[in-house]
Amino acid sequence: MSIQTFKRSALVGTALLVSAAGASAESFKWASNTDPQTMDPHAVNSAPVLSFLNNIYEGLVRRNQGMAIEGSLAESWEPLDGEDGWRFYLRQGVTFQDGSAFNAEDVMFSYQRASSEAADVRSWFAPVKEVRVVDDYTVDFVTNAPNPLFPDSIANFMILDKGWAEANGAELPARDAENFATMNVNGTGPFTLASRDPGVKTVLVPNANWWGDVEHNVTEATFTPIGNAATGLAALLSGEIDFIQPIPLQDVAQVESRDGFKVLEGEETRVIMFGFGHEHEELLYSTDVTGTNPFQDVRVRMAAAHAIDIASIDRVLFRGKIDGASQLVPAGISGYSEANSTRPAYDPEKAKSLLAEAGYPNGFSFGLKCPNDRYINDEALCRAAASMFAAVGLNAELSTGPVRDYWPQLRADEFDMYLLGWSPGTFDMEHPIRFLMSTPNSEKKLGSWNFGGYSNARVDELLPGIQREVDPAARQAMVDEVVAITQEEVAYIPLYTQPLIWAAKDNVDLTQRADNFFMLRWVTVN
Amino acid sequence: MAYFILKRLVQSVFVMIAVAFLAFSLFRFVGDPITQMTGVETAIEDQERLREELGLNDPFVVQFYRFTGDMLQGDFGYSYRTRQSVGEMIASRIPATLELGTVALLISLIVGIPTGVYTALRPRGFATQSILLTTLVGVSIPTFVIGIMLIFLFGVQLGWLPTFGRGGTVQIGGWESSLFTIDGWRALLLPAITLGVYQLTLTMRLVRAEMMEVLRSDYIRFGMARGVPMRSLYFRHALSNTMVPVITIIGLQFGGVIAFSIVTESVFQWPGMGLLFLESIRFVDIPVMGVYLVVIAFFFVLVNLIVDLLYVAIDPRLRIKDES
Numbered sequence: 001m002s003i004q005t006f007k008r009s010a011l012v013g014t015a016l017l018v019s020a021a022g023a024s025a026e027s028f029k030w031a032s033n034t035d036p037q038t039m040d041p042h043a044v045n046s047a048p049v050l051s052f053l054n055n056i057y058e059g060l061v062r063r064n065q066g067m068a069i070e071g072s073l074a075e076s077w078e079p080l081d082g083e084d085g086w087r088f089y090l091r092q093g094v095t096f097q098d099g100s101a102f103n104a105e106d107v108m109f110s111y112q113r114a115s116s117e118a119a120d121v122r123s124w125f126a127p128v129k130e131v132r133v134v135d136d137y138t139v140d141f142v143t144n145a146p147n148p149l150f151p152d153s154i155a156n157f158m159i160l161d162k163g164w165a166e167a168n169g170a171e172l173p174a175r176d177a178e179n180f181a182t183m184n185v186n187g188t189g190p191f192t193l194a195s196r197d198p199g200v201k202t203v204l205v206p207n208a209n210w211w212g213d214v215e216h217n218v219t220e221a222t223f224t225p226i227g228n229a230a231t232g233l234a235a236l237l238s239g240e241i242d243f244i245q246p247i248p249l250q251d252v253a254q255v256e257s258r259d260g261f262k263v264l265e266g267e268e269t270r271v272i273m274f275g276f277g278h279e280h281e282e283l284l285y286s287t288d289v290t291g292t293n294p295f296q297d298v299r300v301r302m303a304a305a306h307a308i309d310i311a312s313i314d315r316v317l318f319r320g321k322i323d324g325a326s327q328l329v330p331a332g333i334s335g336y337s338e339a340n341s342t343r344p345a346y347d348p349e350k351a352k353s354l355l356a357e358a359g360y361p362n363g364f365s366f367g368l369k370c371p372n373d374r375y376i377n378d379e380a381l382c383r384a385a386a387s388m389f390a391a392v393g394l395n396a397e398l399s400t401g402p403v404r405d406y407w408p409q410l411r412a413d414e415f416d417m418y419l420l421g422w423s424p425g426t427f428d429m430e431h432p433i434r435f436l437m438s439t440p441n442s443e444k445k446l447g448s449w450n451f452g453g454y455s456n457a458r459v460d461e462l463l464p465g466i467q468r469e470v471d472p473a474a475r476q477a478m479v480d481e482v483v484a485i486t487q488e489e490v491a492y493i494p495l496y497t498q499p500l501i502w503a504a505k506d507n508v509d510l511t512q513r514a515d516n517f518f519m520l521r522w523v524t525v526n
Numbered sequence: 527m528a529y530f531i532l533k534r535l536v537q538s539v540f541v542m543i544a545v546a547f548l549a550f551s552l553f554r555f556v557g558d559p560i561t562q563m564t565g566v567e568t569a570i571e572d573q574e575r576l577r578e579e580l581g582l583n584d585p586f587v588v589q590f591y592r593f594t595g596d597m598l599q600g601d602f603g604y605s606y607r608t609r610q611s612v613g614e615m616i617a618s619r620i621p622a623t624l625e626l627g628t629v630a631l632l633i634s635l636i637v638g639i640p641t642g643v644y645t646a647l648r649p650r651g652f653a654t655q656s657i658l659l660t661t662l663v664g665v666s667i668p669t670f671v672i673g674i675m676l677i678f679l680f681g682v683q684l685g686w687l688p689t690f691g692r693g694g695t696v697q698i699g700g701w702e703s704s705l706f707t708i709d710g711w712r713a714l715l716l717p718a719i720t721l722g723v724y725q726l727t728l729t730m731r732l733v734r735a736e737m738m739e740v741l742r743s744d745y746i747r748f749g750m751a752r753g754v755p756m757r758s759l760y761f762r763h764a765l766s767n768t769m770v771p772v773i774t775i776i777g778l779q780f781g782g783v784i785a786f787s788i789v790t791e792s793v794f795q796w797p798g799m800g801l802l803f804l805e806s807i808r809f810v811d812i813p814v815m816g817v818y819l820v821v822i823a824f825f826f827v828l829v830n831l832i833v834d835l836l837y838v839a840i841d842p843r844l845r846i847k848d849e850s
Contacts, residue, residue, distance in 0.1 A: 035805075037607050045565025117575070123567040175563070176580055178609040198608045198615075199805060200797040201691075226690060226795045227805065230674050234689040235795075238681040404557030404810045425567060435566075445569050 026219040026525050028508070030243040030518070031232050035199050035225035040181040041158035042110075042119040043173035050156045051517040052223070055204060056097075057158030057187035060088050060107065061151050065511045065522065067269075067427055069152055073102065073159055073188060077151055079470075085129075085142035086150055092137055094211045096161040097185070097192040104133040109162035111141075118172045124154055126445060127467075146468040148475070152334075153426045161186050190214070190521040191221065199225060204520065216523045236261065236503055242525065243504040245518055249319060249376060255503045264502040264512045269333060270423035271325045272375055274385070274493040275436075276301055276416075279453030283416050285367025285397050294364055295416065301490035303354035304417075305344040307392045310496060313384055317377050318499065325494035327483050328422060328432035335429025335466075335476070337483035343494065351392040363393020366416040374403040375421045376498055382419055410451040418451065421498060423515070429479050430466050437486055438463055454491045534834065538827040543594070545823035549816055550590050559606050559810040580606070593816055603813040607806065612817045616799060620821075621702050622692060623791070623798030627783040629705075629718040634725035635776065642733025643765065649738065661727040669786075673720040673793035680716060688713045690795035717794040721787055725779050732775055736768040770837065777833030781826040 036052040037044050054062070060074035071077075074088040094102040108131060115125040127150065130142040143150060160181070165171055168180035185193045190210045194203040204221040206214070224241065226232040229248050235241045237258060247255065247263070255261050276295040283289050294300045310324040326343040329336055355363060368389075370382035379400045386396040396417070401409070410418055424431035439455040440447035446463070447453075462478045469475035486492070502512055511522040559582070560573045577583055581592065596603060602613035645654040664672075681689035693713030696706045704710025740746065741764055749759050788800035795801065799818060806814040 037809075038609055043609070044563065045567055117572070120564050120568055120572075122572070123569060174609055175576065176606070176609070177604045178611065182609050197797075198610060199802065224691065224795070227801075227808070228792050228795065231677070231690050231793055231795050234674075234677045234682050238677075238685060238689045240681075240688055240690065402557065402808075404559075404562055404808070407561040408558040442570050448570055449566065 026217045027222070028218045028220070028243070028520075028523060028525055029222045029224070029241040030245075031224045031226045031235060031241050032245050032518070033225065033227055033229070033232065035202075038174075038182050039185050039193065039196065040170075040173050040179075041156075041160070041187075042114040042121050043175055043182070045120045045123075047516060051515075052202075053158060053185075053187075054156065054189070054517060055191045055520045056185050056189045056193060057160070058189045059155060059157045059159060060090075061155055063155050063427075063513070063515070063517075065513060067514050069155060073107075079146075080140060080142065083142060084144065084146045085140060086147075087134070088139045088141070090137040090139065091211065094188050095209055096164065096188055097207050097209075098161065098164060099209075100161050100163055102159070102161070102188055103136045104139045105136075106159050106162050107131075107139045108133050109165065110157070110159045113160065113165070113172060114157060116172055118175055120173070120175065121157070123445070124157055145464070146470055148470045149426055149428055149430060149467070152428060158187065190216075194220070212521070214521070216521050217525060218520060218523055221520050221523075233503075236505070239505070242508050243502065243510065243518075243523075245502040245516070246376075247501055247503045249321070249499070249501060251503075252319070252501060260506045262504055262506050264500075264504065264510075265321060266500040266512045266514060267323065267330060268423065268498045268500040268516055269330060269427060269514050270375075270421045270498040271328050271330060271432075272381070272419065272421045272495045272498055273325070273328065274304070274495065275418050275420050275452050276454075276490075276492075277413065277452045278455065278491075280413065280416070283364075283366050284414065285365075285416055287365045287397075289364045289366075293416075294358065294360060295366070297358045298489055299354045299358040300360065301493075302344065303351040303358070303392060304389065304394060305490055305493045306347045306351040306354070307388050307394060308344075308385060308493065308495065309346040309388055310343070311346065312388075313381065314496070317380050317384060318496075321499040321501075322496040325496050327429075327487070327494055328436060328492065329424055329429050330497040333424060333427055333429065335479045337429070337476075337480045339480045340483040340487055344490075348392050355393055360393065363395060365395035365397060368396040368398045369406070369409060369415040369418040370398065370400045371403045371406040371419065372400040374406070375419070378419060381495075413451070415451070420449070420451075420492075422449070427515075429483070430463070433459065433463055433466065433479075433482055437482065437491060454486075454489075456485055456489065456491070459485055530834075531831070534831050538831070541827055542820060542823050546594055546597070546816065546820050547590065549819035550593060551586070553812050553815060554586065556807065556812070556815070557810045559812055562809045562811075563606055597817070597820065602817045605806075605811050605814050607809040607811045607814070612813045615802065615814060616817055616821055618702070619797060619799045619802050622704075622796060623784055623787055623800060625703065625705060626714065626717055626721060626787055626790070626796060626798060627780060629714055630721035630783055630787075631725060631776070631780055633718055633722035634729050634779070638726045638729030639733050639772075642730040643737055643760070645730070646734045646737035646741065647760065657730075661730060664723050665727045669720060669724065669789045670793050672723055673717070673790055676716045676720060677793070687716055689716075692797060717790050717796050720793070721783060721790040725783060728779065729772070729776065732772055733768060736771055737764060740764045740767050773836050774833055777829050777836070781829040784825050785822050 034048040036049040038049060041053045041057050058072045060072060061069050062072040064070050073091055073094060075091050077086050077088045080087050090104060096102060111131045115122045127143045127147050128141055129144050132140040134140055164186040170179045170181035174182055183196055190207055190212060191204040192207045194205045196202050202223045226235060232244050233247060233251050236244050252263050255263050280293045282291050282293050314320055314322045324343050326341045327337055368382060368386060370378055372379040382398055386398045389396045422432055422436060434446060435449045437454060437459050438446040439460050440450050440453055459482050462482050466475060466478050500512060500516055504510060507526040509524045560577050564573055581589060605612055605615060641657055645657055648654050677689045680687045691713060692704045692710060694707035694709035695702045695704045704714055746759055746764060749763060787798060788804055791798045791800035792804050803818045
């Protein structure tokens, strides 16, 4: 090809591209940093998969724009009469994308599939004793104890067609090999899969027979995973994609300064915190303290809390986009304790005197572990915190690493203090109490992310009550007590709520949900 | 000749086994695949069961034996991340990387050899000095910076070329090619230039150095004295002798281009093997990483073999030695 013909064809190519863009204004392209690992809704319990598949599959209930639960494949639900659990009344006249009808058998089948050993989402069904099909459009979920949260906890439980799964040998989710459901879908949701090329491109088209009211105007949606943040930003600014989630904080100014683009900012439901090795008898990484663990003294933990200056972290690292956190869920989440909403003030003098009181007038050194690829600015945050700790005499030896190394280290107890972010899957305070504050107990599946082994008998005693109590005021009273105890004992140092930053072209209207899920059915391209 | 090839093949098998062993022993330090495969709410015992099922608790030797045994039987296993067959995954990504690498190498040759010759013939010219300086700057800048600069100039500011992906592709008997559409070429241009810049400098400087060396040799001087036309001297005699070492390097470069396309593929979201490898590291996708490294080793071995054969074809002296 000579230079001339190449130039000409490049020009023709550009012209074609421009006219094509004009003709189909409702085609929509978006990018994110992670490709969903599978199209199977029960194989992996991770946000990229569940977020993506919520466009294709549906559950009994779903979350609306404000994160509240509303009916989806179930039109309504009520507590069971005479026993613990919930009765769901299913929507009639719903069909799957292959045309087969939806009924209670599909719910039953999906429950069995999602609670099987091969499923990664089976923890959602831990409280379920039995599921009964009452009639074609009524299903009972019987639980071991009263469970007011159950409908909330299954918002991402997606329903598959029984006949389709059986015909294609996908009765069970495939976790270590591929099966038909890994690459193919058959849901009831607003969109269906047109093509799938893992890691490269996935195309969705609207489901013409969807039961719901169509609010979007998308005729074809193309998803591209773009791992490199600079590449993603360039793809947006060059106009090749319409929307990207998330973008790095430092790129916000660049997007805002250009015409035709906008930044969507919100707060994720994720609280970032420091955790302690409560049950460690001695520090592992100290150069000057041996045989004892100063963090077992509440005064030392309180001193660490008072040493952190959230306002400076916000100003320097987050450009004013974070809010300090007082507890392990952000305000607005159910169970948030209004009564305990003040966080320890930044007070280095008090921190120093607390340390002196505890017998460390000159402070001591310890190991601080942080991930460097998990949370926004995680490594920078830990560097900042380490210097704030040092100012009061807590000399943190910081070590950081990628998250694939990080969790195994925490599980192996290789830390003195560590960084953790937590987003409550159920959007309720019960979730962090169960995972982070309960005494670790693998049999009861409690405290599985409580790496430091924090333990308080009263908290353990209150949890079952919180899980069962139906009366909101009585329940909140118990939650308030747990929050008060863990604040007083400085079980963790809650730092702030992580910001959520998306960017899009100006002509795209979309909804940013606090769980970082992206719903195509709320997209309009103008 | 046949003996020579056979000897090289046997050596190659040992190289591949060594690479597989090294790669496999490194994976123990990459991190835990299970925590990347499961959600936060997965019970510890479910994680443990999965670990057992995948054979991650087995001793290193057993795991390595299983890995190589399966590979030799043509079973490349399943990806921990996508659950696809690893053989299919790699095979579907090979065309993208090979096309990118080939075009990058062609760019480096088409530009590098003539400029190398030119700068050798006019070593003190102003143009030569500026070319040398420019290429020096070119090699000093890391590949990803060049890539991002190109993206922002031609993609974002001017809007001429796409910033990511392969553009339009055509299926030709299982080979997904971007060489037959305008859209594909537009997408290919920036990554190929990015990947080719470093090689270009290398090729140019090598050709220049070799050419200058040859021009100083006696047979060229005698040729000049005898009045052989300069054109014939430069291009027929000098250049063909220059090419022997250049072909070695080009061959090795091609292996290098394929192996080091990781950075370029990441910057341009180019769906080749390098990007797949990078994603696999992120997810501790051990089966994919293992197969990738073995495939790359195979490429190097293959390229080296071809280079050796080319030697024989180009340099008559080697042929005579082999026959005697």
